[in-house]
Amino acid sequence: MLNELFPNVVIEDLLVATGETFYMTLLALVGSIIFGVILGLLLYLTSKGALWENKGLNIIVAAIVNIFRAIPFIILILLLIPFTTFLIGTFRGSNAALPALIIGSAPFYARLVEIGLREVDKGVIEAAQSMGAKTKTIIFKVLLPESMPALVSGATVTAIALIGYTAVAGVIGAGGLGDFAYYHGFVRRDFDVVFVCTVLIIIIVFIFQFIGDLITKKLDKR
Amino acid sequence: MISIEGLTKIFRLNQKEINAVDDLSLTIEDGEIFGVIGYSGAGKSTFIRLLNRLEEPTSGKVTIQGQDITAMHKSNLRIARQDIGMIFQHFNLLWSRTVSENIAFPLEIAGVPDEERKQRVKELVELVGLSGRENAYPSQLSGGQKQRVGIARALANNPKVLLCDEATSALDPETTNSILDLLVDINERLGLTIILITHEMHVIRKICNRVAVMENGKVVEQGDVLEVFLKPQQAVTKKFVEQVMGNEDGDLDQLLEVYTSGKVVRLHFVGESANQALISKISREYEVEINILQGKITQTKLGAYGTLVVQINGNSSEISKAISFINDKTSVEVEVLENA
Numbered sequence: 001m002l003n004e005l006f007p008n009v010v011i012e013d014l015l016v017a018t019g020e021t022f023y024m025t026l027l028a029l030v031g032s033i034i035f036g037v038i039l040g041l042l043l044y045l046t047s048k049g050a051l052w053e054n055k056g057l058n059i060i061v062a063a064i065v066n067i068f069r070a071i072p073f074i075i076l077i078l079l080l081i082p083f084t085t086f087l088i089g090t091f092r093g094s095n096a097a098l099p100a101l102i103i104g105s106a107p108f109y110a111r112l113v114e115i116g117l118r119e120v121d122k123g124v125i126e127a128a129q130s131m132g133a134k135t136k137t138i139i140f141k142v143l144l145p146e147s148m149p150a151l152v153s154g155a156t157v158t159a160i161a162l163i164g165y166t167a168v169a170g171v172i173g174a175g176g177l178g179d180f181a182y183y184h185g186f187v188r189r190d191f192d193v194v195f196v197c198t199v200l201i202i203i204i205v206f207i208f209q210f211i212g213d214l215i216t217k218k219l220d221k222r
Numbered sequence: 223m224i225s226i227e228g229l230t231k232i233f234r235l236n237q238k239e240i241n242a243v244d245d246l247s248l249t250i251e252d253g254e255i256f257g258v259i260g261y262s263g264a265g266k267s268t269f270i271r272l273l274n275r276l277e278e279p280t281s282g283k284v285t286i287q288g289q290d291i292t293a294m295h296k297s298n299l300r301i302a303r304q305d306i307g308m309i310f311q312h313f314n315l316l317w318s319r320t321v322s323e324n325i326a327f328p329l330e331i332a333g334v335p336d337e338e339r340k341q342r343v344k345e346l347v348e349l350v351g352l353s354g355r356e357n358a359y360p361s362q363l364s365g366g367q368k369q370r371v372g373i374a375r376a377l378a379n380n381p382k383v384l385l386c387d388e389a390t391s392a393l394d395p396e397t398t399n400s401i402l403d404l405l406v407d408i409n410e411r412l413g414l415t416i417i418l419i420t421h422e423m424h425v426i427r428k429i430c431n432r433v434a435v436m437e438n439g440k441v442v443e444q445g446d447v448l449e450v451f452l453k454p455q456q457a458v459t460k461k462f463v464e465q466v467m468g469n470e471d472g473d474l475d476q477l478l479e480v481y482t483s484g485k486v487v488r489l490h491f492v493g494e495s496a497n498q499a500l501i502s503k504i505s506r507e508y509e510v511e512i513n514i515l516q517g518k519i520t521q522t523k524l525g526a527y528g529t530l531v532v533q534i535n536g537n538s539s540e541i542s543k544a545i546s547f548i549n550d551k552t553s554v555e556v557e558v559l560e561n562a
Contacts (some may be wrong), residue, residue: 035248124315130276132299133331134300134327137330141327141330221317
């Protein structure tokens, strides 16, 4: 019956494309979380009244974050082609999409991290200081654990944005469902393929949202 | 001993300078419970945070048990802070940690080994009366229980000094009392010096040995709690004393109009502890009848304090004998208000 409804869909190819979407999203998410947390911490810690208050550094980090957030992803991916070629050796394929995906979404996540950290009760930080905690201890035992629900829900939002970005990365032949929908569907006028790819992307988004909500709920003891 | 000399903190806000703490000097003895009272904005919160340098002083010196806190380098200050516990008005517990984990936090900071840490947490949970709630999260606790966790956490590294920043101000009266009892218990058992700031005279009365009254960043009055209660000098102090004692002079005239027989006297209790059954003793030993008209006696750490207005009826020689007994044999002061 599937064959009748979607005559042009080749299951094996579709599975490969779905796998590529997951691959790119998950790896780029890990990268975005690492860089996003670092940048978010820097933004927070160097802000006024915070532990490493430093106006100069704060302005620099904020500028970097804002610039990369301002560039539309489709342009960013093209701009980064020389960098990607240098880093990966090629600018085509799933791996080649990763630098652009991470650079595109880490600054976005950094802002979400910053917002999450701002929500941490100042009094709790003060209490840790009164116990003689080092800044390192405050970061890893107070700031990050106390903002964890916000960090996880922020990562969920970022993951979903990344799923969209992976589809755009089809322009450099990154593979994945976006690429598949365009070349195997739209270009060939096989709209059943476009439809199936869309449904699959929606399902993937739902899966990420569901898992994210579940973890957030489990972590939040407030 | 904690000595504070010329402690000053100036905040700069929009070009304006605010003297939150102004050239403040105090000496606090080991093992005492020292209260600092003042209205909000008096600078008491800044003051207590200057003691462990959560707020950096503009000038002045704080010495805690021979250690000059104000001259310390950051890394030494961190070590010194482990000897100074602190509890807060809003408890400041980590919501992501259970009761046990919250109490373990300062031990982790101090690098106490795992086994020892568990043992110590267990002791502390018992000390503050939270046995059975070890695995609860702060959100599952009442305000009083949260403050107990705060106290256990502050005591974890066996500090010599405990700073209490409005520790009971967010609690209802009954819970306040139970937390104050716990503080006294800790003070007596561990010989800990406690410095607390509050705006409630009730707290001072109940647990403090000495008190300092703050206004506009300065200590305007200080002394033994009883003395301050008895002879408040400053207007602000009088107001605080009224908080606990009420303002009785108002209805005295009215009383004197109604009770005209015998003698109406006012008895001042000033730390009296030996003759608390004074009234029944007099009526037993002298041929007089005593009618209590009004009064308020409150218990401070050093004995009863307060006034009673009583009417003494009987023949005049017995009345004067009774009065001279009170004058000569007790520390209660008698003030004759009206002769019938």
